[in-house]
Amino acid sequence: MPQPRPVDDAATAQGGRRPGMTDVARLAGVSQKTVSRVINGERYVSDNIRQRVLRAAQQLGYRRNTAARALITGRFRRIGFVSLGTADYGPASLLIALERATRAAGFSFTVATTLEGGHDKISDAIRWLLEQGIDGIVISEPVDEGEKLEIDPGVPVLSFGKLPGLSGSHVVFGGADGVAAARTATEHLLELGHDTVWHLAGPQRWWAARDRREGWRRALDDAGATPPPLAEGDWSPASGYKAGTALASDPSMTAVFVANDEMAIGMIRALNEAGRAVPDDVSVIGFDDIPSAAYLSPPLTTMRQDFEAVAAHGLDLLIQQIEGTSAEPDSKPLRTDFPADLIVRQSAAAPSHDRRNDAPSRKEVQ
Amino acid sequence: MPQPRPVDDAATAQGGRRPGMTDVARLAGVSQKTVSRVINGERYVSDNIRQRVLRAAQQLGYRRNTAARALITGRFRRIGFVSLGTADYGPASLLIALERATRAAGFSFTVATTLEGGHDKISDAIRWLLEQGIDGIVISEPVDEGEKLEIDPGVPVLSFGKLPGLSGSHVVFGGADGVAAARTATEHLLELGHDTVWHLAGPQRWWAARDRREGWRRALDDAGATPPPLAEGDWSPASGYKAGTALASDPSMTAVFVANDEMAIGMIRALNEAGRAVPDDVSVIGFDDIPSAAYLSPPLTTMRQDFEAVAAHGLDLLIQQIEGTSAEPDSKPLRTDFPADLIVRQSAAAPSHDRRNDAPSRKEVQ
DNA sequence: GCACACTCTGACTACGTTGTCATAGCGTCC
DNA sequence: GGACGCTATGACAACGTAGTCAGAGTGTGC
Structure with missing residues (x-):
């Protein structure tokens, strides 16, 4: 402090300094501790004084100093969010849903992205967040980076999928439940009469992608269908296009379950260019139900997840961990049964050899 | 603290308490202040001691306490980001680009969303962020909510567009530059030979939407074209579809500039259903260049913005404001010339009455 | 009328860091 | 060889809040 603070200025805090509880207290004619009680809504404050303090706080434009509060409580009321930093619909939706849930719980929400495939890994993002001061971490898109993560076991972490290093x-x-959702999608195609179902998977470093592959695989196994070779993309339409070009030449392929809608768009385009119509020659099911899915040509049959519910429940678990509320081991409502909905549109149909009406109506949307 | 802290435990901090500079100092055999100097990379510390301190810090797993630091410095090194909370490509991309730029500048990045149209307005989000303790605010999607914002003039705010209440x-x-970009798009359609260009605008509460409308309008004026009535959507494919259905019946409409790609998708579908082919009967240009744009049918001609550059430059300005570096009024490199690129694909073509080759090739992608 | 519980308020202190100032050692200049 | 500057270190205070504890006031029961 350059100057030793102008004497002890009048009732209101002058000098441009942000007012603190002490300033409010002076104006209201009470002690700083009483202001603290009012601000925190504690009991044992008379209405009379409460009003006076609130008025003073209002008048001075008082805002609580989070730093001082965090310093003494040791809690930041702040959640860190680790994201791979793609603008894809799924991750972006989850981010938003989690932010809402976080704020509703009275925590603030700090984001750290990690360039996919770059040098900047999940552990770096976590380290950065820990340095910022947070009470818990959410890893929304767990990716297996080969090396085991070293996460401080004292920090509560919520991961949407297993991740080596968590414990x-x-x-x-x-x-x-990506496994169940993928199973639903695959079964839908089988029920339409397809002998088997191809799969364009997401990058297998992602646990979400592995889950979907697993669900696809199980559905085929249960139905006794022969699993065709697996194709793998990187979630992008470009990778879907590439995979579609490769697959299009195989006349036995009549149905594909694509791990996300974006890749499905690329896939459909590649199929069309190769002269194979969707769904007349090939049925395609996507995943995510992006907003434009209903308006594509053809409107995309896909799986829709309830991000809001998933985020709210996951955050609930994390906050229990942070507050230490989940001491009793019996009170673990670890729901994993958030089913995804199959949204039937027009990109999947019965294979042409046993279809009755030769083409589905194209007029109906959604 | 319930118990008065176990005496003054050995060199290493026991008792589960997170180690502080004092603990590191004790272990290294120096004063706490010296540890502070080492951690902050200050000058005037001998290499010998620096090494000893770093080793001790490492050994204890020391992490600086941001709260204490922020308390005394009065700076949080934290940027607040106000978003409308949609998973759209544009806003999501800007969020990610800003997070990257923010972290690169050594600031952390805290998000607050505000439900569009809900009771939860921009000012609420700002108030929340200020309570969390931040040094500056970014408003990525400024929206005119009718009421003038009351923003503490002491808080640096970066807004991607004017907003009543800023000063x-x-x-x-x-x-x-949305105006210039929209102009480019519109002029492209005019140059293709269309007499005039329709416009499906974004919600006019958004400044970004107003800019695009303005650019469209100016391009028409300059060309002496008659401006057709304005249509307005809400950025969603559904609203594009709705507008498209309404517009399709007008045979004079041969070219539309749509304010984002999502709406363009809905628009194209509606036109197709009404029997009007794109681009044969109607040309459509979108805005954003979403990843799937190149793989739609037809591949979408659209405008691409450089979010990275925009975010980096905008954040630069904000941080200058925060650090008070921009005291000299001459050093204001307020660039607004981030041009958007016209990405020519196949959704826009010459109007059929003066087209030479009757249909463009559909094979080429991107 | 005394004990006791409950309500309300304030004094004091600690949280972990950085800013200020003091001081000691050492080399350099004239 | 004294003055001076530079390097290196530590003692101490201060930031704004919440926790602890003490104490004053006000019933309530017997």
């Missing part, structure tokens, strides 16, 4: 107090939360 | 120290930054 102890970390919460691993399935989130929307 | 003083607030930075209003054009970002990518």
Whole structure:
């Protein structure tokens, strides 16, 4: 402090300094501690004084100093969010849903992205967040980076999928059940009469992508269908296009379950260019139900997840961990049964050899 | 603290308490202040001691306490980001680009969303962020909510578009120049030979939407074209579809500039259903260049913005404001010339009455 | 009328860091 | 060889809040 603070200025805090509880207290004619009680809504404050303090706070434009509060409580009321930093619909939706849930719980929400494939890994993002001061971490898109993560076991972590390195107090939360969802999609295609179902998977470093592959695989096994070779993309339409070009030449392929809608768009385009119509020659099911899915040509049959519910429940678990509320081991409502909905549109149909009406109506949307 | 802290435990901090500089100092055999110097990379510390301190810090797993630091410095090194909370490509991309730029500048990045149209307005989000303790605010999607915002003039604010209530120290930054971009798109259609160009605008409460409308309007005026009535959507494919259905019946409409790609998708579908082919009967240009744009049918001609550059420059201005570096009024490099690129694909073509080759090739992608 | 519980308020202190100032050692200049 | 500057270190205060504890006031029961 350059100057030793102008004497002890009048009732209101002058000098441009942000007012603190002490200033409010002076104006209201009470002690700083009483202001603290009012601000925190504690009991044992008379209405009379409460009003006076609130008025003074209002008048001075008082805002609580989070730093001082965090310093003494040791809690930041702040959640860190690790994201791969893609603008894709799924991750972006989850981010938003989690921010809402976080704020509703009275926590603030700090984001750290990690360039996919770059040098900047999940552990770096976590380290950065820990340096910022947070009470818990959410890893929304767990990716297996080969090396085992070293996460401080004292920090509550919510991961939407298993991740090597998680243990102890970390919460691993399935989130929307990707296995079941993928199974639903695959079964839908089988029920339409397709002999088997191809799969364009997401990058297998992603646990979400592995889950979907697993669900696809199980559905085929249960139905006794022969699993065709697996194709793998990187979630982008470009990778879907590339895979579609490769697959299009195989006349036995009549149905594909694509791990996300974006890749499905690329896939459909490649199929069309190769002269194979969707769904007349090939049925395609996507995943995510992006907003434009209903308006594509053809409107995309896809799986829709309830991000809001998943985020709210996952965050609930994390906050229990942070507050230490989940001491009793019996009170673990670890729901993983957030089913995804099959949204039937027009990109999947019965294979042409046993279809009755030769083409589905194209007029109906959604 | 319930118990008065176990005496003054050995060199290493026991008792589960997180180690502080004092603990590191004790272990290294120096004063706490010296540890502070080492951690902050200050000068005037001998290499010998620096090494000893770093080793001790490492050994204890020391992490600096941001709260204590913020308390005394009065700076949080934290940027607040106000978003409308949609998972759309544009806003999501800007969020990610800003997070990257923010972290690169050594600031952390806290998000607050505000439900569009809900009771939860921008000012609420700002108030929340201020309570969390931040040094500056970014408003990525400024929306005119009717009421004038009351923003503390002492808080640096970066807004990607004008907003009533901004003044003083607030930075209003054009970002990518929506007016120029819209003009480019419109002129492209005019140059293709269309008599005039329709416009499906975004919600006019958004400044970004107003900019695009303005650019469209100016291009028409300059060309002496008659401006057709304005249609307005809400950025969603559904609203594009609705507008498209309404517009399709007008045979004079041969070219539309749509304010974002999502609406363009809905628009194209509606036109197709009404029997009007794109681009044979109607040309459509979108805005954003979403990843799937190249793989739609037809591949979408659209405008691409450089979010990275815009975010980096905008954040630069904000941080200058925060650090008070921009005292000299001459050093204001307020660039607003981030041009958007016209990405020519196949959804826009010459009007059929003067087209030479009757249909463009559909094979080429991107 | 005394004990006791409950309500309300304030004094004091600790949280972990950085800013200020003091001081000691050492080399350099004239 | 004294003055001076530079390097290196530590003692101490201060930031604004919440926790602890003490104490004053006000019933309530017997």
